[in-house]
Amino acid sequence: MREDYSVLSTLGLELPPIGVRYDFFRPEGIELLEGDVKMSLCELLRESQRREEPFCFSKANAETCVGKKILGMESWDGFEQSGQIGPGLGVFDEARCNGRLYKYVQHLTEGSVNYVSFAHYDKMNFNPDLLIIAAPPSKGELIMRAATYSTGELYTSVCTPVIGCSWIFAYPYNEDKINYILPALVHGPHGRQLYGENTMLIAVPYRWIPTVLTNLAKMEHHLHGHEGLEAYHEEFEGIVKALGERVEKELK
Numbered sequence: 001m002r003e004d005y006s007v008l009s010t011l012g013l014e015l016p017p018i019g020v021r022y023d024f025f026r027p028e029g030i031e032l033l034e035g036d037v038k039m040s041l042c043e044l045l046r047e048s049q050r051r052e053e054p055f056c057f058s059k060a061n062a063e064t065c066v067g068k069k070i071l072g073m074e075s076w077d078g079f080e081q082s083g084q085i086g087p088g089l090g091v092f093d094e095a096r097c098n099g100r101l102y103k104y105v106q107h108l109t110e111g112s113v114n115y116v117s118f119a120h121y122d123k124m125n126f127n128p129d130l131l132i133i134a135a136p137p138s139k140g141e142l143i144m145r146a147a148t149y150s151t152g153e154l155y156t157s158v159c160t161p162v163i164g165c166s167w168i169f170a171y172p173y174n175e176d177k178i179n180y181i182l183p184a185l186v187h188g189p190h191g192r193q194l195y196g197e198n199t200m201l202i203a204v205p206y207r208w209i210p211t212v213l214t215n216l217a218k219m220e221h222h223l224h225g226h227e228g229l230e231a232y233h234e235e236f237e238g239i240v241k242a243l244g245e246r247v248e249k250e251l252k
C-alpha cells in the first residue's frame with residue numbers, strides 16, 4: 001500500500017524530501033542517470049533535490065568518492081581501510097586514527113544493490129527504502145518529534161567526520177533507525193558546499209515512514225511553548241501547578 005506523503009508539503013521545506021529505493025534489478029518507469037555524469041553519492045542526493053524528474057543511478061555509472069562501497073557495489077581498497085586518506089585531508093593526525101572508522105562505517109550487503117533510484121516525495125513511482133529530508137533544525141524538529149510522538153523513541157545521531165554517506169544511506173536501512181547528521185560537520189558535504197550551515201539531513205527507513213507521516217498529520221506543529229520564553233514558562237509552570245493540585249486533591 002502506498003503511503004500518503006502530502007503532509008510533507010505542509011512543512012514549507014526549501015528542498016524537497018527525497019525517496020530512495022535500492023534494487024538488484026533495473027527498476028521500471030525511471031530514467032537512468034546520464035552516463036557522463038560524475039558525482040559522489042552525497043552530490044547525487046543534492047542533485048536529486050535540484051532535478052524535477054526522478055532518476056536512477058546504476059552500478060555502471062561513475063561515482064567520484066566512496067559511495068559505491070557504501071552501496072555494496074564495490075569493495076574497499078586496502079589503502080583506504082588502513083586510513084591513508086584522512087591524514088592527507090587534515091581530518092586525522094595519523095592513519096591509525098582514520099583506520100579505526102572502518103569498524104564502525106556501515107555499507108549495504110556487497111552485491112545486493114545494482115540500482116539506486118532518487119525521486120521527489122510527490123513524484124515517486126515506488127515505495128522508498130529511505131526518505132531523506134534536508135531541513136533547518138526548526139523544521140527538522142517536526143520530523144524527529146513525529147518519530148517519537150507515538151513511540152517514545154530516542155533521538156539519535158550517529159556519524160563520522162568523513163564518509164558521511166554511510167550514516168544516511170546505509171546505517172538507517174541496516175539498523176532500522178532514523179538517523180540525522182549535520183553536513184557541516186562532515187568533510188565531503190562541507191568541502192563540496194552542498195548545504196547551508198543551518199541544515200540537518202534526516203534519513204527515515206521504510207518501516208518508520210508510516211509512523212512519521214501519520215504523526216505529522218496528527219500532532220500539533222506549532223507548539224505554544226515554542227512561541228517564546230514567557231510562553232514556555234507560562235505553559236510549563238501551569239501544567240506542573242495543575243498536576244500538583246490534582247495530586248493533592250486525589251492522593252492525599
